[in-house]
Amino acid sequence: MYTVKNLCFSYDGKKVLDNVSFSIEQGKLTTIIGPNGSGKTTLLNLITGQLSKYNGEIYFQNKLLESYGVKELSQKIAVISQNVDIRFPFTCMEVVMMGRSPFKSRMKQLSKNDLDVVVRCMEMTETIKFSDTPITDLSGGEKQRVMMAKALAQTPQILFLDEAFSNMDIKYTIKFLNLLRKMIKEENLTVISIMHDLNLTDLFSDRILALKDGKVVKYGKTEQTVTPQLIKDLFGVHIRKNEEKGLVILPTI
Numbered sequence: 001m002y003t004v005k006n007l008c009f010s011y012d013g014k015k016v017l018d019n020v021s022f023s024i025e026q027g028k029l030t031t032i033i034g035p036n037g038s039g040k041t042t043l044l045n046l047i048t049g050q051l052s053k054y055n056g057e058i059y060f061q062n063k064l065l066e067s068y069g070v071k072e073l074s075q076k077i078a079v080i081s082q083n084v085d086i087r088f089p090f091t092c093m094e095v096v097m098m099g100r101s102p103f104k105s106r107m108k109q110l111s112k113n114d115l116d117v118v119v120r121c122m123e124m125t126e127t128i129k130f131s132d133t134p135i136t137d138l139s140g141g142e143k144q145r146v147m148m149a150k151a152l153a154q155t156p157q158i159l160f161l162d163e164a165f166s167n168m169d170i171k172y173t174i175k176f177l178n179l180l181r182k183m184i185k186e187e188n189l190t191v192i193s194i195m196h197d198l199n200l201t202d203l204f205s206d207r208i209l210a211l212k213d214g215k216v217v218k219y220g221k222t223e224q225t226v227t228p229q230l231i232k233d234l235f236g237v238h239i240r241k242n243e244e245k246g247l248v249i250l251p252t253i
């Protein structure tokens with residue numbers, strides 16, 4: 001689905017990604033982990049076409065990423081970024097409706113089908129009650145739920161999440177991770193996420209891509225990849241792995 005070969009990227013001469021190569025499988029939840037500043041968001045921005053001027057190759061569905069137009073790419077991928085940066089007081093329904101814009105012609109209204117998708121996604125994310133509320137009036141976690149509704153309304157083949165649950169409480173985080181697992185199973189959705197919560201990463205991910213200092217340290221199946229040694233190498237933190245319940249993070253460094 002995605003193949004990245006020898007990807008290198010610098011900001012103003014400062015190298016941030018160094019010879020990164022991997023392939024993402026369809027119908028899996030892959031989580032990118034690594035310390036602050038290791039290059040996770042930069043990598044995500046590159047493979048979603050939000051950053052350019054890299055060295056190396058990025059293939060999406062066997063075509064070079066740079067050969068896709070913005071509209072074509074937006075019909076296939078949706079991205080939820082780290083921060084919700086909407087300063088204009090659009091109503092929440094207007095924001096979720098923007099998720100349908102890759103599918104409509106310029107100047108045309110949304111179709112009945114588009115509106116049905118919007119309402120369904122707002123119901124799934126429990127944001128329908130905010131339909132007429134300006135997004136600027138919501139809390140951080142509520143805004144993230146609206147952004148989740150907008151991303152789902154895009155009906156993507158691949159959903160990218162950059163710490164998309166960072167402001168959500170544990171109930172909604174688990175609700176959405178379960179919803180994504182269901183969509184992966186039933187609709188063959190592919191999810192690529194960045195998460196700092198190692199317990200949830202371990203419980204919900206199929207594959208782990210571990211980055212440190214802009215290099216891939218490890219990439220593979222979660223159960224084989226998330227080991228106490230990897231977490232020690234990445235973060236300098238000790239963990240114990242409980243075979244039944246996942247990770248136990250120990251507060252000694």
Ligand SMILES: Nc1ncnc2c1ncn2[C@@H]1O[C@H](COP(=O)(O)OP(=O)(O)OP(=O)(O)O)[C@@H](O)[C@H]1O
Pocket residue numbers: 011016034035036037038039040041042043
């Ligand atoms: N726009 C930018 N201009 C210059 N340097 C940048 C820019 N964005 C990120 N960087 C630098 O690139 C490096 C990687 O940043 P990136 O945001 O990709 O890391 P990250 O792994 O996502 O970090 P975090 O876990 O803190 O979100 C950091 O050293 C950061 O300071």
